[in-house]
Amino acid sequence: MPVIEVADFHKVYDGMAAVEGLTFQVGAGEILGLVGPNGAGKTTTMRALSGLIPPTRGDLSICGHDVQCEPIAAKKRLAYIPDDPQLFPDLTVAEHLAFAASAYGISNADERAAELAEQFALATRWRATAGSLSRGMRQKLAICCGYLHEPDAILFDEPLTGLDPHGIRTLKESIRTRARQGAAVVISSHLLAMVEDICTHVLILDHGQSRFFGPLGELKASYLSTEESASLENIFFLATQTRLNRSSDDSSSAPEEHGKQEAVSSVRVRRM
């Protein structure tokens, strides 16, 4: 059974569809890169998965628990680290971790909290308030709070924002380690090199619709047939321009562009 399941997810805001019919799964040990242009619906999907907003239609579940019908059971297994973590400015690093432990009902979390603070270079700021931390330090604290209850599903929205090179390496290693231990991870990011570096699967979202969902290797292998460089960046532009080309004037596309569009179309149908 997949750890994270999204089936036919739709979200409409004020009569405007932000996400339309999105379906994907993330299994234990998989790291899914959720990529797409601004406004594609990435944060909307993450917020719906974490139960912060209700879907207009569709089913979202964590470890088999429907996020709407069994929110507590689903959230117990989940960590969501948004791109603008909301911390309590007057609580210290230690107090945030104690609060997270209490919220998730973890007893004897002190040792784990101290280890996480050490791992993310926050041990020396143990008694500092969140309001006195730098942007990157607050991000690290949010990650530590998210990791504390050993979640089975982890959702990151732009996780590298504000992190220094040491923090970036620590976070990437921690994501790989947690996936190896069986966690399912979703990373929403515009940093395609990072996605290419650590993700096992990719979902390209554009105008609220899936353009591709599947293993990164499969996407790149399919794209190689067009004899272009198979970087995720090149594939991203091709995949997200396809819709624009088609909706404006299909016949105006250069012949080689048609070839590329077909390459992405052929991979799109897999696992969607």
Ligand SMILES: Nc1ncnc2c1ncn2[C@@H]1O[C@H](COP(=O)(O)OP(=O)(O)OP(=O)(O)O)[C@@H](O)[C@H]1O
């Ligand atoms: N609370 C809201 N009310 C109305 N419309 C919203 C709301 N939140 C998001 N939207 C709209 O939904 C669409 C998807 O937004 P979303 O934030 O999910 O995109 P995104 O892919 O995360 O973008 P970005 O890369 O810029 O963070 C956008 O058109 C946005 O304007």
